[in-house]
Amino acid sequence: MPVTRRRFLESTAVAAGVGAASVLTARAASADPAAVFRHGVASGDPLPDAVILWTRVTPTPDAVPGSGRGPAVVVSWVVARDAALTDVVRSGTVTTSADADHTVKVDVSGLSPATSYHYGFTAAGQSSPTGTTRTAPATSAEVDRLRFGVVSCSNWESGYFGAYRHLAARSDLDAIVHLGDYIYEYETGGFEGKNGVVRVHDPVHEIVTLADYRIRHGQYKTDPDLQAAHRGVPWICTWDDHESANDAYDTGAQNHQPATEGDWATRKANSVRAYYEWMPVRAAGTPDNRHLYRRLRFGTLMELSMLDLRTYRSQQVLPFQGAAVDSPDRTITGAGQMAWLTDSLVTSPTRWRVIGNPVMITPTLIPPLEPETTRAVTQLLGLPAGGVSYNADPWDGYTADRARLLDALRTNGVDNTVFVTGDIHSSWACDIPVDAANYPAAGTVATELVVTSVTSANIDDFLRVPEHTVGRVAEGAFRGLNHHVKYVDLDTHGFGVLEVTPAAVQMDHWYLVDKEDPNTAAYVGAGYRVSSGTQAVTPAAPLT
Structure with missing residues (x-):
């Protein structure tokens, strides 16, 4: 043994995979933001010009993790230089559904090296908490610490x-x-x-x-x-x-x-x-x-x-x-x-x-x-x-x-x-x-x-x-x-x-x-x- x-x-x-008629948009929902984004936000795997952004949405009360329930939902994301998310450098939308357990992952590229950014998501008429992330230094950069x-x-x-x-x-x-x-x-x-x-x-x-x-x-x-x-x-x-x-x-x-x-x-x-x-x-x-x-x-x-x-x-x-x-x-x-x-x-x-x-x-x-x-x-x-x-x-x-x-x-x-x-x-x-x-x-x-x-x-x-x-x-x-x-x-x-x-x-x-x-x-x-x-x-x- x-x-x-x-x-x-x-x-x-x-x-x-759900048709357009079943997609829940920001105009169609009015949910508590703490309920929609109850699992928070995250980022990861920083490169000099890119970083992964993550969240999960709960578009309806029954769309809990592992349930296989809930409509598809359009999620908007934004990356900005400021915490108020007004100085926007990248943005976009993604559709998630029960097939992905309503998780969202975006590989955001076109960013500057060694730079701190703020990011957030919106879905079902609500906004996520604002996260902070940072890209890696350029590969040729001399880094002190x-x-x-x-x-x-x-x-x-x-x-x-x-x-x-x-x-x-x-x-x-x-x-x-x-x-x-x-x-x-x-x-x-x-x-x-x-x-x-x-x-x-x-x-x-x-x-x-x-x-x-x-x-x-x-x-x-x-x-x-x-x-x-x-x-x-x-x-x-x-x-x-x-x-x-x-x-x-x-x-x-x-x-x-x-x-x-x-x-x-x-x-x-x-x-x-x-x-x-x-x-x-x-x-x-x-x-x-x-x-x-x-x-x-x-x-x-x-x-x-x-x-x-x-x-x-x-x-x-x-x-x-x-x-x-x-x-x-x-x-x-x-x-x-x-x-x-x-x-x-x-x-x-x-x-x-x-x-x-x-x-x-x-x-x-x-x-x-x-x-x-x-x-x-x-x-x-x-x-x-x-x-x-x-x-x-x-x-x-x-x-x-x-x-x-x-x-x-x-x-x-x-x-x-x-x-x-x-x-x-x-x-x-x-x-x-x-x-x-x-x-x-x-x-x-x-x-x-x-x-x-x-x-x-x-x-x-x-x-x-x-x-x-x-x-x-x-x-x-x-x-x-x-x-x-x-x-x-x-x-x-x-x-x-x-x-x-x-x-x-x-x-x-x-x-x-x-x-x-x-x-x-x-x-x-x-x-x-x-x-x-x-x-x-x-x-x-x-x-x-």
Whole structure:
């Protein structure tokens, strides 16, 4: 039986088409704007001359997400230089219907680089909230600084989205990067927080059908803090597994039972369709080969490669099955994505190569702990009770692919590569060694900065103990056994702020006081910096 990522997370609990007559126009309706645009507005995937705009309309009271009901509706959009939307630079209309779950996505082009814009929509006689977005710098531009919010693993049932509220309050961000698990597929109570279910999922059952996924996306988009964060800056997103099902791989998932939930390909297609409808992402590739992995350029300073590590990967194996873990026939990226990634890293002309990486790539060993803690860790990690060396859901379970990628960096002399990662519900700062068994003598090839979860359960939640009690013991053990791991916090929740300058990349780890308090405060827990040319993380004073 393969290792389940869910169990992994349940214990480094210490180691760790309608005719024109049916189209509803603005003249034909008189609805409450809060009802028409109840899911807010968003933008995403900024290019130097373009950005995606998104919203959803509710033209009639029964046209709720996943219902398949409601007329087609004409939606007008506008992009302007001012918040009053009077200095208009681009505008247009689009018709949406129940076939697209009444979502609206517009890829607005003809914009100026490195420019802030305001945008809005009108439909059914009402206007949406006004959003703010920003285009990327021109590819030839010398950029002094970029700042991104970084988030991952936002489970509705495990707490409130205070991390989004604090990011929305900032005025220094160019974009927010979401590294996956934007929604969760579980039934209510399927993956709760320390004190049980904080907010009940809709629908209450595990989501499988297209309607299910649409309803769940719709529920998340009603959160006021999430709406505020989307309204303020563009987002750059990728999926991990919970956008479809836990521990997904190319032909199935741990949390998918064909006997009762049908064909995996159908379920996966449902999740993908809903995701593209509801998220402000621009698919890459061609109409016949649409894919989520893609690259965004920010002047000469940074190239950001966003990965998809669920669609093409081989099925997970048990981490102690060394021959299988190391098999060159197994892949986490798929051959096409690996070729695209290595080529982009080797040929990129930018100072920094940042990789939006859904699961950890740093090699980690499970440390020896006292028996009770070891049981909690191995349960969380889905490992045998005696403990083993590796967890097989992240890159540790696909060592041949990791070797291919890191060898390409090393042999081509590529420096300044930083993996920015989510998934593991904890915070890390790591050197990525050439040979973990011979670190630091063998040197490092890249670095990794891992952001904690917005809400999803981690060590103290699973063990139902106070923060920084059992977790502190495990953190010390991890660093003691894995000398290339320079920082780890297994207990807190929050977000990251990533700054990129010519001199360095730095992530500040911001933590919530209490994720179950909708008004929680936040504080800086740690900052880690990668200076240009070093391939090494070091502690740093918080960004100002």
